Amino acid sequence: MGCVLLFNRLLPFSHRFTRTSIGLLSLLLSYLCYCALFPADTIMQKAGDLTPSCQWVPADGAKRRLQKSFSCVLPLDARPSSVEASRLKTDQRASSTHNVARNDTPSPPMGYVKFGNKKLPNAIIVGVKKGGTRAVLEFIRIHPDVRAAGTETHFFDRNYDRGLEWYRGLMPRTLESQITMEKTPSYFVTKETPHRISAMSRDTKLIVVVRDPVTRAISDYTQTLSKTPDLPSFQELAFRNQTLGIVDTSWNAIRIGLYALHLENWLHYFPLAQIHFVSGERLITDPAGELARVQDFLGLKRIVTDKHFYFNRTKGFPCLKKPESSGSPRCLGKSKGRTHVQIDRDAIEQLRDFYRPYNVKFYEMVGHDFKWE
Numbered sequence: 176m177g178c179v180l181l182f183n184r185l186l187p188f189s190h191r192f193t194r195t196s197i198g199l200l201s202l203l204l205s206y207l208c209y210c211a212l213f214p215a216d217t218i219m220q221k222a223g224d225l226t227p228s229c230q231w232v233p234a235d236g237a238k239r240r241l242q243k244s245f246s247c248v249l250p251l252d253a254r255p256s257s258v259e260a261s262r263l264k265t266d267q268r269a270s271s272t273h274n275v276a277r278n279d280t281p282s283p284p285m286g287y288v289k290f291g292n293k294k295l296p297n298a299i300i301v302g303v304k305k306g307g308t309r310a311v312l313e314f315i316r317i318h319p320d321v322r323a324a325g326t327e328t329h330f331f332d333r334n335y336d337r338g339l340e341w342y343r344g345l346m347p348r349t350l351e352s353q354i355t356m357e358k359t360p361s362y363f364v365t366k367e368t369p370h371r372i373s374a375m376s377r378d379t380k381l382i383v384v385v386r387d388p389v390t391r392a393i394s395d396y397t398q399t400l401s402k403t404p405d406l407p408s409f410q411e412l413a414f415r416n417q418t419l420g421i422v423d424t425s426w427n428a429i430r431i432g433l434y435a436l437h438l439e440n441w442l443h444y445f446p447l448a449q450i451h452f453v454s455g456e457r458l459i460t461d462p463a464g465e466l467a468r469v470q471d472f473l474g475l476k477r478i479v480t481d482k483h484f485y486f487n488r489t490k491g492f493p494c495l496k497k498p499e500s501s502g503s504p505r506c507l508g509k510s511k512g513r514t515h516v517q518i519d520r521d522a523i524e525q526l527r528d529f530y531r532p533y534n535v536k537f538y539e540m541v542g543h544d545f546k547w548e
């Protein structure tokens with residue numbers, strides 16, 4: 176400060192005047208460059224932008240408008256839970272201090288900054304339909320190091336032609352330390368999927384939630400019936416000839432349960448160690464135990480524990496406890512944990528006999544007895 180005063184005294188007035196002019200001129204030039212480089216709409220999200228990639232911003236002050244546009248578009252499962260909300264706040268703090276953004280697009284210097292990058296998934300829940308895949312995804316995404324696409328992408332079975340960049344666009348933004356996940360249960364039974372996932376990355380970790388194939392088939396049928404009330408009976412679809420006990424393996428609800436056959440296809444592309452099997456039954460009786468194994472498999476610290484769950488008697492299933500920060504207890508939606516259609520005992524016994532050799536083979540392949548009897 177002293178130096179500046181001394182310098183000012185020593186300099187003649189005209190010099191100071193020139194120096195001030197140069198200073199003002201350079202300030203003006205910097206401002207003009209800034210406006211040219213970052214026009215308003217690269218900083219402020221357009222009000223009409225309804226793409227799912229719109230950034231979620233915590234509701235404080237002027238940012239509330241953006242949150243509104245987000246919640247209008249995304250399905251409930253895709254919205255960040257209040258746990259995720261507080262996590263995102265932490266993420267944002269972390270990335271602003273470390274200046275993490277190694278983005279595909281240049282980061283805006285201020286305003287509504289998007290943090291992290293959209294990455295291709297490191298781990299995918301590939302099946303099985305009606306196994307409990309939604310429960311696993313919703314439970315694991317409580318973990319601060321996991322972020323997940325809310326909806327099923329069906330990239331590797333129905334949307335493969337759209338390309339990997341389309342797929343990446345569906346993913347949430349993550350920091351370097353966070354794992355990206357998605358779940359699409361039909362992958363497990365789609366022939367092309369293992370090859371396609373391994374072409375994306377041979378390091379992708381795979382999770383399969385398996386459940387007694389007979390119960391799974393009934394659950395599958397119950398779901399289809401809820402959408403198509405004039406469906407033929409379960410027995411009519413499950414058997415070519417029920418008297419002779421000939422099962423119709425072309426019916427998807429039956430075919431999906433032939434786990435050993437589908438797994439064989441996956442093992443051509445992935446080592447068994449890269450596939451983790453969750454027991455759909457234990458997921459209901461001991462969610463914390465199953466989640467501990469999932470976290471170990473993903474190389475995560477065991478943060479999701481029994482403290483996060485309570486058994487909801489009305490629903491008859493484990494639900495998520497009220498997070499510490501805010502929000503309310505969360506159970507999965509009505510389509511999860513439905514009352515099943517009643518199927519006669521004989522048909523069930525016939526299906527048990529049918530699946531037994533496939534189940535035994537599956538237990539041998541994965542080295543675990545799931546005890547579906």
Ligand SMILES: Nc1ncnc2c1ncn2[C@@H]1O[C@H](COP(=O)(O)OS(=O)(=O)O)[C@@H](OP(=O)(O)O)[C@H]1O
Nearest residue numbers: 304305306307308309310394492493507511512513
């Ligand atoms: N905590 C909790 N809450 C509710 N439901 C739970 C839970 N854990 C596992 N399940 C079982 O998940 C079954 C649905 O499986 P998916 O999520 O894989 O179904 S889907 O393929 O995505 O349609 C669903 O099947 P149904 O009972 O036949 O409806 C449930 O049994």
